[in-house]
Amino acid sequence: MTPQARLSAAIEVLDQILAGAAAEQALTNWGRASRFAGSGDRAGVRDLVFDALRCRRSYAALGGALSGRGLVLGGLRDRGLDPAEWFTGIGHAPSVLGAADAGFPAEGNVGLDCPDWLADPLQAALGDDFAGVMQAMRRRAPIFLRVNLAKAAVAEARAALADEGILCRLNSLAKTALEVTENARKIQNSQAYLSGMVELQDAASQAVIAALPLRDGQRVLDYCSGGGGKALAMAAQARLDVDAHDVDPRRMRDIPARAARAGVQIKLVETAAIGTGYDVILTDVPCSGSGSWRRDPQGKWALTPARLAELCAIQADILDRAAQIVAPTGTLAYATCSMLRAENEDQIAQFLKRNPAWHSPHQQRFSPLQGADGFFVALLTRES
């Protein structure tokens, strides 16, 4: 495909997304219908689509319309390229520009790709970092690996990856974290990955696990385990008895294969079978995902005040339930990939108000300006 034809494909996919399709599904549909597209074309179209979703508001302004065409046009203008050289109408290129394609400057919240209703709460949470963080969220997220210490030391894993052409650098957020600097697309077929030496995991997620007081012999529960990324990281941290639970058990279906690959054991437990007396419970709760908008840019535009309020209520309910099943001397850990105070500090303050016997000895924010996703972790223990 020519670069111009990739732009046309991105326009088509973006139009489907704007009509309500999920980004991954729209890309899959396009891929199935476009057998002529090679892997480089697919990756190129995907990048164009995700770049446009991250910068939806500013690109729509610069391109003159919230449409596939407007977004792709705005993206070219944002990069300082002359769209007339791309929108030529020749071959599979988008049709030539007309009066309707004139754009507007992208300023203020528009230029930061921030929904207006979220600007105040984000400003309150991020202070002087607000503009810098919002600019960072307009760009692609780096790719991080977690070295599985149950299988290899960090230097050994890094060398094995380099032998397969995948170059990485250390990351200060977690001692197990490697940031991939070259050939990220080779990871999932690499021996280092297939043998369980490394897993894909954001560095801030790894830092959250490093903040937990995990010690050999403990019983731990990953209460909102999803696909088990954090349960796997916990299991590699010490000799633990790890249980994984999720309100939707289908989300846990990959855990047995991932655990086998990693050489660790994780027991899946249904809600009715959850025990009590856990030494550590991690509640990696459902949240706005505002710290990971780079990876899931549709989430930024889909979030509403009503959905945020609903998420906060679910988070409070999960905390209250998990608090019932922690051992008296155990630790309840609360984590979100959110940057909003309502889901972080305020949620913990409200828990402590409802449960005066508890206190929070440690709370930590991870900023996207540190390179990885925005994250928050709080530890909760009973007053002794």
Ligand SMILES: C[S@@+](CC[C@H](N)C(=O)[O-])C[C@H]1O[C@@H](n2cnc3c(N)ncnc32)[C@H](O)[C@@H]1O
């Ligand atoms: C942020 S995701 C977890 C990600 C996962 N810990 C990881 O590291 O890959 C939140 C998970 O919480 C689950 N969840 C939602 N409501 C829940 C509830 N009331 N109890 C337990 N899990 C819940 C969701 O199904 C979702 O899988």
